[in-house]
Amino acid sequence: MKNNYVLIDYENVQPEEMDALEKELFSVIVFVGANQAKVTFEVASVLQRMGDRATYIKITGSGKNALDFHIAYYLGKLSEKEPDAYFHIVSKDTGFDLLVEHLKAKKVSVRRVKSVTELPLVKAAISKSSAERVSVVIGILAKSSAARPRTVKTLASAINAMFQKSLTESEIAGIISELSRKGVVVVNQTKVSYVIPGVL
Missing domain, CATH: 3.40.50 (Rossmann fold)
Known part of the structure; x- marks a missing residue:
């Protein structure tokens, strides 16, 4: 990172x-x-x-x-x-x-x-609820100018890094699932694309 x-x-x-x-x-x-x-x-x-x-x-x-x-x-x-x-x-x-x-x-x-506490990575570290975590991930993805993860595996790794590697695999999978449910990411087998403003 x-x-x-x-x-x-x-x-x-x-x-x-x-x-x-x-x-x-x-x-x-x-x-x-x-x-x-x-x-x-x-x-x-x-x-x-x-x-x-x-x-x-x-x-x-x-x-x-x-x-x-x-x-x-x-x-x-x-x-x-x-x-x-x-x-x-x-x-x-x-x-x-x-x-x-x-x-x-x-x-x-x-x-x-x-x-x-307004810093995105600090917000991520102190976020407790699933909804807070999803909100933090969306914010970081939308505002970051860096290349976004293009596979489910690299997205999971990026989310893990956002939360200082403190989440379980099931919690990470839950965040990805919620991002998909919200229409923020589109998962096609192992590939990921983004459909929110500012995230291409």
Whole structure:
């Protein structure tokens, strides 16, 4: 699975769900404002446990949008280095949305979310009911720009990865069955095709 870079606007959001980002597929950068003296223990302890997959950047200057410009700069650098990665800005600041739209037009997979729990892979990890899981899978398939699985076997493997390999074979089969019942996927023997908006 491709890297997921999570850039957190710590001036704007102080996430309490940081442990959800400890999975290997996440790399995290926490941007701390010049006037912020500390980060919470929860954030610091997760960053330490993640090792070289996590870091923080403390802004040295203050001023309107100073932290936002730093996020934009690092997002640009990372997307040049790894154009196929997924990028997530965690911020309630809607000012990022124009940047997100511009980067999407350049074929960069980027989104802004208001909290860590809105990240698709985190949603998948905390989803409990079958309906929630199916909804998460549809969302990931619809929004992903990556090649979608074309066989039942690879779809099952992708769903398993979405849920951090925590599902049983019967639970995965149940999700595929529900996707088929909803008309989201069409299963033809071992082949799979997609019939929802945004999924070709």
